[in-house]
C-alpha cells in the first residue's frame with residue numbers, strides 16, 4: 001500500500017541513484033514545473049462543439065465508441081476539464097476549437113467573434129489556464145465536398161478565408177487577455193479520395209488563401225499562427241493539399257509555426273526524427289502529440305517508445321522554449337476524462353524521463369566516439385527509478401499518485417457524468 005513516507009523514502013533513494021549518474025533531480029523538477037501542455041478540448045465531447053448541430057463529424061475525422069457521459073454543454077466541458085486538470089501535475093493550457101464558442105443562436109463560421117469566447121477567456125483567467133485556438137475547417141455544409149481554403153469556388157474559399165481572419169482576431173484577444181501568446185493552429189482537410197488531375201492547382205489556391213488570411217500583421221506577443229500537415233484522411237486517401245512538404249515550405253517562407261501531428265505521417269516515419277531538422281528553419285514548432293493506429297491518427301497517447309523519443313529530442317536539443325506541446329486524440333470508447341488523464345500524464349512522464357537523462361554525459365560520449373558507453377548508458381537509464389520521482393512530483397503537486405487518479409474518475413463518473421446519459425449522442429465513423 002502506498003503511503004507518504006514510502007513515497008518519500010523511494011524518492012530519496014532514487015535521487016541518490018540519479019546523482020550517482022550526475023543527474024540533479026531538483027534541477028529536472030524545476031524545469032518540469034515550467035512545462036505547460038496544451039490540453040485539447042475536443043476529447044471531452046467527441047469533437048462535436050456547441051454550434052447546435054447533431055454532432056455529425058466530417059472531413060476525415062471520426063470518433064468511435066459510445067461510452068456514457070460526453071460533455072454536452074460548455075459548462076459540462078469546463079467542469080470535466082477542471083476535474084481533469086486536478087489529476088495532472090503542473091499548470092497546463094487549454095486548446096480550443098472555433099466550434100466550441102458560446103453562440104446562443106445561429107452564427108456562421110465567418111461571423112464568429114471574441115464575444116462568443118468571452119466565457120472561455122474569463123474561465124481561463126479564473127483558473128489560471130492559458131488558451132490556444134484553432135479555426136474549424138470541418139463539420140460544416142461548406143466543407144461537405146472535402147474542400148475549404150483550396151476550394152475551386154471563390155465564394156466558398158472566401159467564406160473560409162473570413163473564418164480564418166475571424167479566428168486570428170479571437171486568438172489575438174485571448175493572447176492579450178492572458179498576457180501570453182495564443183497559438184492559433186490551422187488544419188484544413190482539403191484533399192481527394194482518388195487520383196487528382198492537378199495536384200498543383202489546389203496547392204496554389206491554398207497558399208493564396210492562407211496568404212490572405214495572414215495579411216494583417218498581429219503582435220507575436222498575442223498570437224502565433226501555426227500550420228498543420230497531414231498525409232491522408234478518410235476520404236482524402238490519394239491526395240491532401242496541405243502535405244508535409246507544402247506546409248514545411250509555407251512555414252519557412254512565411255515565418256510561421258509548423259505543427260507536426262504524430263499521427264499524420266507514414267507508419268514508419270517518426271516525428272521525433274523531424275524536430276531537430278525543422279527547427280533549423282522554422283522559428284517554433286507546435287506538436288500534436290497523438291498515436292496513430294492503422295488508419296486512425298488519434299488514439300490516446302501511451303507511454304510508447306516514440307513518445308519517449310519525441311520528449312528526448314525536445315530536451316536533448318534544448319528546445320523546450322521553442323516547442324509548444326499540444327495533444328490531439330479522441331476516444332469515445334473510454335471515460336473521456338480518463339483519456340485526458342492518461343494521455344497528459346504520459347506526455348509529462350516522458351518529459352520527466354527525458355529531463356532525468358544524463359544528456360550532457362551522453363552527448364560527450366558521442367563526441368568522443370564512445371558509442372559503446374553511449375548505448376550502455378542509454379539502456380541503463382531505461383530502468384532507473386523514474387517512477388519514484390514521478391510519484392513524488394505528483395504528490396508534491398497535490399494530484400493523485402499512481403493509479404489513485406482512476407478512483408477519482410470513477411467517483412466523478414458516478415456523481416457527475418452518469419447523469420448525462422439521457423442525452424448522449426456519440427458518433428461512430
Ligand SMILES: C[C@H](O)[C@H](O)[C@@H](O)C(=O)CO
Nearest residue numbers: 042134187261288297328
Ligand atoms: C480536431 C483537430 O483540429 C484535428 O484533429 C487536427 O489537428 C488533425 O489532426 C486532423 O487530423
Ligand SMILES: [Mn+2]
Nearest residue numbers: 228261288328
Ligand atoms: Mn492534429
